[in-house]
Amino acid sequence: xxxxxxxxxxFTTRSGERVDALRDVSLDVGENEFLTVLGPSGCGKTTLxxxxxxxxxxxGGDIAxxxxxxxxxxxxxxxxxxxxxxxxxxxxxxxVAFGLRMRGVGRAERAERARSLIATxxxxxxxxxxxxxxxxxxxxxxxIARALAVRPRVLxxxxxxxxxxxxxxxxxxxxxxxxxxxxxxxxxxITHSMEEAVLLGDRVALMSARPGRIAEIVPVRLPRPxxxxxxxxxxxxxxxxxTAYLWERLxxxxxxxxxxxxxxxxxxxx
Numbered sequence: 542x543x544x545x546x547x548x549x550x551x552f553t554t555r556s557g558e559r560v561d562a563l564r565d566v567s568l569d570v571g572e573n574e575f576l577t578v579l580g581p582s583g584c585g586k587t588t589l590x591x592x593x594x595x596x597x598x599x600x601g602g603d604i605a606x607x608x609x610x611x612x613x614x615x616x617x618x619x620x621x622x623x624x625x626x627x628x629x630x631x632x633x634x635x636x637v638a639f640g641l642r643m644r645g646v647g648r649a650e651r652a653e654r655a656r657s658l659i660a661t662x663x664x665x666x667x668x669x670x671x672x673x674x675x676x677x678x679x680x681x682x683x684x685i686a687r688a689l690a691v692r693p694r695v696l697x698x699x700x701x702x703x704x705x706x707x708x709x710x711x712x713x714x715x716x717x718x719x720x721x722x723x724x725x726x727x728x729x730x731i732t733h734s735m736e737e738a739v740l741l742g743d744r745v746a747l748m749s750a751r752p753g754r755i756a757e758i759v760p761v762r763l764p765r766p767x768x769x770x771x772x773x774x775x776x777x778x779x780x781x782x783x784t785a786y787l788w789e790r791l792x793x794x795x796x797x798x799x800x801x802x803x804x805x806x807x808x809x810x811x
Contacts, residue, residue: 542727543570543593543695548602549752550588561752562588566602568746568755575721575728577742579735579787581794585753586731587699593729594620594697606695616644619693623700625680627672627687633659634668636683640691651690658686662716678709682716689720698730702737711771714740718768735787739763739780740771745787750794759787 548566553559562585570576578586591597593604595613604611606618619640627636634655641651659668662682672680681701688696702710718741721728732738738745742761749756761783767774774780 542572542574542607543568543729544603544605544608545569545589545593546603548589548592548599548604550585550592550597550599563592563599564752564754566753566755570727570729573725573727575730575741575743576746577730577732577738577744578746578748579732579738579791580748580753580756581750581791582733583751584748585751586748589748589753590620590697590699590729590731593695594618596620616691617693618695618697619688619691621681621684621688621696621698621701623703625672625677625684625704627680627683629672632669632671633664633675633683636672637686637690640687644691654690655686658690659683661689661720662686676709677705678713681705681713685713685717685720689724693726695727695729698728700731700733703733710737715768715771717741718766718771722766722768735784735791736775738787739783740767740774745783747787747790750797756794757790759783 545566545568548563549561550563551559551561566589578589580586588597592599593611595611595615595618606615628639631639634652637659638651638655641654646654656668659665662685664679664682664686667675667679672683675683684701702713705713714737730741739761744761745759746755747757747759748754763774763777763779
């Protein structure tokens with residue numbers, strides 16, 4: 542479904558320093574797969590997702606969705622951001638229907654589809670509210686409904702639950718799993734949480750520290766559907782084992798890039 546080959550991306554800081562964000566990233570994501578992406582802070586996870594979305598250019602390599610090269614944003618992909626990115630002056634109904642309006646869908650059809658998805662994410666009765674009248678978790682539900690309204694083949698999610706409290710995060714995780722289990726689409730989900738990566742994903746793409754590369758693909762062989770018993774999944778031995786392994790790998794990455802590592806006496810060349 543998604544093919545990334547040899548992707549590299551650099552940028553220049555305000556001081557003129559060149560920074561390599563991604564280097565030679567290659568990754569395949571299967572149709573209807575739920576792939577989570579995990580890695581140290583600053584490893585280029587968000588840059589990778591924005592490249593797949595067609596929101597940023599890159600220096601080298603190729604990205605294709607279902608065999609078609611990515612040249613920019615497209616109707617086959619929808620993005621959910623961490624900061625909600627809602628229109629503050631528009632109602633919940635208008636926010637969810639926004640993408641449909643941009644695609645020329647008629648008023649009656651877009652209202653019907655938007656109302657259905659508002660109910661799906663548990664916000665029925667909030668259609669006329671403005672984003673400022675909603676909690677953070679409710680705003681993120683609106684963002685998810687808006688992305689789903691355009692019926693994308695690929696849903697790209699950039700730490701969408703990172704700005705909400707832990708209880709709301711767990712509820713949103715359950716809702717997202719239920720939606721994915723019902724509608725099935727390809728999902729690439731960026732997260733900094735090992736627990737979230739394992740709970741949601743079919744596989745975890747573990748990225749190295751900057752410049753970001755795919756260090757390892759970790760399969761998550763936990764049974765599905767998971768939305769009916771998220772607590773049971775999180776208490777399982779398999780879940781604990783995979784999460785512990787990811788932490789060991791991330792801890793090793795942090796240790797390798799400690800500023801003082803090069804000055805340790807036992808590592809001085811003889």
